[in-house]
Amino acid sequence: MAEAATATTYETLIIRKEGPVDWVTLNRPDAMNSINPTLTAEMQDYFGKLYTDQSVRIVVLKGAGRCFSAGLDLKHRETSNENSSGGVVTGLRTQRSISEIVMRMRRCPQAIISLVHGPACGGGFAFALASDIRIAGTSARMNAAFIRIGLSACDIGVSYFLPRLVGVSLASELMLTGRFINAERALKTGLVSEVVPDDKLEEAARPYIDEMLATSPIGLRLTKECLNMSVDAGSLEAAVAMEDRNQILASQTSDFREGIAAFLQKRKPQFTNS
DSSP: OOOOGGGSOOSSEEEEEETTEEEEEEOOGGGTTOBOHHHHHHHHHHHHHHTTOTTOOEEEEEESTTOSBOOBOHHHHHHSOTTTSSHHHHHHHHHHHHHHHHHHHHHSSSEEEEEEOSEEETHHHHHHHHSSEEEEETTOEEEOGGGGGTSOSOOTTHHHHHHHHHOHHHHHHHHHHOOOEEHHHHHHTTSSSEEEOGGGHHHHHHHHHHHHHTSOHHHHHHHHHHHHHHHTOSSHHHHHHHHHHHHHHHHTSHHHHHHHHHHHTTSOOOOOOO
């Protein structure tokens, strides 16, 4: 088994491990959990290691302090020479280092739940969108902030994730204006699964965690993988081919036999990831 991702101590991330669940906190509260080079490198490292870490089954992502994440740390950018002298090559390298985070979030086999409170702007919005499930606190406000500072709103995967989650019409509204979407509207449009008081966010995540942990490890991993691929499948046949492959793989495991036995015996299955 691969070494657990939680073996690393981070400066801008707090990792709290509860068995197969990692509670990951963006920990720059004085800077509204904005994205600086250290946070970028540490999120890349954490989500990259998860790809082969089967000890972790679920990740819960949240922000310390009064918000989820305010996006790019513009103060850091202004006080450093980042992107100021390197031209296109340096700029693209920095850009890709941040966008790589959401690609690693989608690539990792673990289910990711984001608990969003306060602002989730720009890159913070992208992190929430790249998650599998989003739960909002009543204070949540999300937007594609990039367009408000002279950039395109198509950044860090937002142009990919947002229309797939809420449809092209609403995505166009939010991205062309940079308008905030609050928790109530996010719920109505299906962007988040539920809205709860900010101090109840962790509590609200527990039923999702419990239900996912009641599934077999391989079943959960293959479901995330197939769902992601089916969203972009070129045809029904392509999606069904992936589904067929996954079911045959899963049906050869001991966990499948245990699942059938538990169903027939009307008891909770005891999966062993074998």
